[in-house]
Amino acid sequence: MALLTVRNLHARVAGKDILKGIDLEVRPGEVHAIMGPNGSGKSTLASVLAGRDGYEVTQGEVLFDGKPLLGLSPEERATSGVFLAFQYPVEIPGVGNLHFLRTALNAQRRVRGLEELDAMDFLQLAKEKSKLVQLDAAFMNRSVNEGFSGGEKKRNEIFQMAVLEPRLAILDETDSGLDIDALRTVAGGVNALRSPERGMVLITHYQRLLDYIVPDKVHVMAAGRIIRSGGRELALELEEKGYSWLGLQDGKTAAPKGGEARR
Amino acid sequence: MTPALAHYLDVASRFHAADASAPAWLRRVRSEGLAHLERQGLPTNRDEAWKYTRLAPLAEGMFLPPGEARAAGRSAAGAEGTFIPAGAGRSATGAEGTFIPAEAGRGAGRLATPAEGTFIPVGDARGTGALSAVVERLGLPGPRLVFVDGRLAPELSSVAGLPRGLTLKPLRDALREDGDLLESVLGQRALAGDSALTALNAALLEDGALLRLAPGTVSEVPVQLLFLTRGDSPVLASPRILVLAGESSEATLVETYAGVGAGATFTNAVTEVTLEDNASLHHYKLQAESDTAVHVSGLHVRQGRDSRFASHAFSFGGALSRNEVHSAFAGEGGDATLNGLYVGRGTQHLDNRTALDHAVPRCTSRELYKGVLDDQSRGTFHGLIRVRQDAQRTDSRQQNRNLLLSESAQADARPQLEILADDVKCAHGAAVGRLDAVALFYLRSRGIPRAEAERLLTYAFAREVVDAVPAGPVRDSVEGLLALKLPGAARREVRA
Numbered sequence: 001m002a003l004l005t006v007r008n009l010h011a012r013v014a015g016k017d018i019l020k021g022i023d024l025e026v027r028p029g030e031v032h033a034i035m036g037p038n039g040s041g042k043s044t045l046a047s048v049l050a051g052r053d054g055y056e057v058t059q060g061e062v063l064f065d066g067k068p069l070l071g072l073s074p075e076e077r078a079t080s081g082v083f084l085a086f087q088y089p090v091e092i093p094g095v096g097n098l099h100f101l102r103t104a105l106n107a108q109r110r111v112r113g114l115e116e117l118d119a120m121d122f123l124q125l126a127k128e129k130s131k132l133v134q135l136d137a138a139f140m141n142r143s144v145n146e147g148f149s150g151g152e153k154k155r156n157e158i159f160q161m162a163v164l165e166p167r168l169a170i171l172d173e174t175d176s177g178l179d180i181d182a183l184r185t186v187a188g189g190v191n192a193l194r195s196p197e198r199g200m201v202l203i204t205h206y207q208r209l210l211d212y213i214v215p216d217k218v219h220v221m222a223a224g225r226i227i228r229s230g231g232r233e234l235a236l237e238l239e240e241k242g243y244s245w246l247g248l249q250d251g252k253t254a255a256p257k258g259g260e261a262r263r
Numbered sequence: 264m265t266p267a268l269a270h271y272l273d274v275a276s277r278f279h280a281a282d283a284s285a286p287a288w289l290r291r292v293r294s295e296g297l298a299h300l301e302r303q304g305l306p307t308n309r310d311e312a313w314k315y316t317r318l319a320p321l322a323e324g325m326f327l328p329p330g331e332a333r334a335a336g337r338s339a340a341g342a343e344g345t346f347i348p349a350g351a352g353r354s355a356t357g358a359e360g361t362f363i364p365a366e367a368g369r370g371a372g373r374l375a376t377p378a379e380g381t382f383i384p385v386g387d388a389r390g391t392g393a394l395s396a397v398v399e400r401l402g403l404p405g406p407r408l409v410f411v412d413g414r415l416a417p418e419l420s421s422v423a424g425l426p427r428g429l430t431l432k433p434l435r436d437a438l439r440e441d442g443d444l445l446e447s448v449l450g451q452r453a454l455a456g457d458s459a460l461t462a463l464n465a466a467l468l469e470d471g472a473l474l475r476l477a478p479g480t481v482s483e484v485p486v487q488l489l490f491l492t493r494g495d496s497p498v499l500a501s502p503r504i505l506v507l508a509g510e511s512s513e514a515t516l517v518e519t520y521a522g523v524g525a526g527a528t529f530t531n532a533v534t535e536v537t538l539e540d541n542a543s544l545h546h547y548k549l550q551a552e553s554d555t556a557v558h559v560s561g562l563h564v565r566q567g568r569d570s571r572f573a574s575h576a577f578s579f580g581g582a583l584s585r586n587e588v589h590s591a592f593a594g595e596g597g598d599a600t601l602n603g604l605y606v607g608r609g610t611q612h613l614d615n616r617t618a619l620d621h622a623v624p625r626c627t628s629r630e631l632y633k634g635v636l637d638d639q640s641r642g643t644f645h646g647l648i649r650v651r652q653d654a655q656r657t658d659s660r661q662q663n664r665n666l667l668l669s670e671s672a673q674a675d676a677r678p679q680l681e682i683l684a685d686d687v688k689c690a691h692g693a694a695v696g697r698l699d700a701v702a703l704f705y706l707r708s709r710g711i712p713r714a715e716a717e718r719l720l721t722y723a724f725a726r727e728v729v730d731a732v733p734a735g736p737v738r739d740s741v742e743g744l745l746a747l748k749l750p751g752a753a754r755r756e757v758r759a
Contacts, residue, residue, distance in 0.1 A: 050708050074704060075711060078707070078708055079710045084708055090702050090704075092699075093723060094722070100709075100711075103719065107711050160709065164710070
């Protein structure tokens with residue numbers, strides 16, 4: 001059975017239609033890449049799946065593990081196994097990174113009927129998982145993302161994913177703005193977290209990410225729809241010919257992105 | 264004349280007459296206080312300094328000084344609830360007082376509701392055993408004087424372990440034994456002519472504390488003054504605290520105020536601090552009165568050359584709380600830090616007023632006041648910084664930030680700078696806001712339930728002020744009290 005099923009999803013932000021009929025199916029163990037020019041609706045899709053406020057679904061449905069997802073609160077989605085790596089991870093002064101993550105993990109464990117981890121056990125787990133993305137202890141003790149560089153923030157997202165062990169991970173432009181070393185580190189972390197039970201959706205603007213994380217399926221999104229799907233070769237072709245090959249303009253200089261909350 | 268003013272004048276006159284054997288100078292202090300009170304009347308909203316805060320509860324409460332209150336104990340009168348004040352400018356909402364009980368539809372992330380109007384949960388707090396338990400709970404290691412309903416409780420106090428050069432004395436003893444000294448210092452920093460509440464305190468002066476540091480004395484342990492009100496009588500406690508810090512001395516003074524039973528009480532405290540050259544005082548005020556109490560305090564400081572003064576004022580309790588801090592630089596090179604945190608719920612009204620007088624050059628002041636306001640509570644901050652013409656090279660910063668947790672909570676921020684010198688650095692800022700929606704979503708997207716996420720962010724907002732308290736028993740005490748108000752919030756995070 002599919003892990004994630006998106007059917008004819010339409011969504012609007014601030015009265016503007018952004019998603020205009022998305023269909024997507026992700027099975028356990030699969031890695032899907034969603035590519036597309038700026039303004040195509042990629043990040044809106046991620047936000048709608050994670051349950052961010054301000055996104056109105058006007059048509060269609062989303063099933064996670066066969067059950068409707070859209071009626072759930074963000075914390076319920078997280079607890080059922082959906083994880084969103086943010087394009088712009090949020091700085092939260094005054095909330096310690098480790099404390100935050102332990103609170104999150106224990107909140108999820110509570111709902112699943114598992115025993116909560118005490119501080120010592122959690123620390124062991126965090127230390128082990130942090131090796132995946134080479135995040136050193138100093139970062140773990142600072143406030144959430146406060147004063148982190150762009151690369152550190154993205155590594156912190158993958159670290160959180162490693163600790164929370166979601167069944168579906170949506171990575172929203174996790175590769176954007178990273179130097180090659182940081183990209184390798186992040187990709188290495190993601191690859192280590194691939195598993196037969198876990199699905200992943202990589203949302204990216206750049207084909208470069210796919211040199212390091214090899215997807216099972218590639219989708220090209222434009223103007224709120226998936227206009228083409230294929231295997232890895234689709235990404236290579238896109239790299240070679242550019243978005244204009246599909247008759248698309250890269251919206252970098254075009255209209256501002258619809259409704260993306262940027263801090 | 265209002266009935267309330269007539270009541271307090273009457274009360275003060277009776278008190279004055281009853282203590283005819285007091286030394287002449289003390290009788291003069293009291294009668295001058297009485298005269299100033301009569302002349303000024305109780306403050307109203309028309310007074311600039313009381314623009315945001317109505318003292319109506321004083322009129323409805325008709326509080327009595329410790330001696331009379333004890334005689335008129337509420338249980339004897341059989342009229343529990345008679346003296347419940349009405350909060351700030353609101354009408355009374357029933358016998359159980361002015362706080363809002365837990366109600367349907369209340370956001371789960373909100374502040375805790377008080378249990379029976381008492382902030383410190385102690386069960387039956389009226390017995391001596393329970394009082395000991397409270398002292399155990401709120402007491403800090405080190406010397407302390409404990410006051411119950413405005414009077415010293417020697418059996419709960421301990422002045423063992425005082426360092427050489429430090430004198431800590433109940434004021435009632437000092438009034439008799441150190442008349443010459445007190446006559447020359449009492450009322451020098453806090454002028455009865457400046458404030459009706461200071462005048463009322465002077466008119467009813469009977470107890471409090473004298474803390475004196477000989478030059479060069481460094482006290483490592485905090486000295487604590489713990490003021491408890493039991494709530495079973497309509498007591499008006501008027502503690503007066505005098506701090507005389509000799510040259511190059513250093514000390515930490517903690518004033519803790521707590522209500523241990525539901526019922527209206529009125530604390531009107533005045534603290535006068537004189538820092539000689541190069542002296543240092545860390546002053547903490549932990550106000551955790553019951554949510555039916557009226558609490559007013561004025562801290563008045565004079566700073567000598569190169570002196571350091573740090574005030575940390577935590578206002579958690581009280582139907583009506585007024586926290587005043589005034590510091591004046593009298594010598595160059597002085598440094599003042601004024602920090603404050605006020606956390607309100609129900610219909611609490613928490614008022615803060617600070618005034619810094621940069622009268623001389625090259626002094627530094629840093630000020631950070633933060634408010635967390637839930638339900639229909641209201642917080643106010645009015646911070647005056649005066650930089651006089653000669654006070655060149657003044658470096659002053661003031662910040663006031665407020666977090667509103669409900670639609671009907673309210674915050675008034677009023678920074679006020681009067682700068683007459685030209686070579687100065689002065690900055691101020693004020694903000695009123697709500698929890699950051701983006702941060703809230705981030706936390707929830709990781710599985711943290713909304714209520715818990717709100718608490719995390721609320722505590723994160725408040726902790727900046729808590730973290731300014733050096734690690735140790737005082738901070739632990741602050742965190743303990745804050746946790747009662749923000750239950751479930753993070754205390755300390757895990758350290759790797």
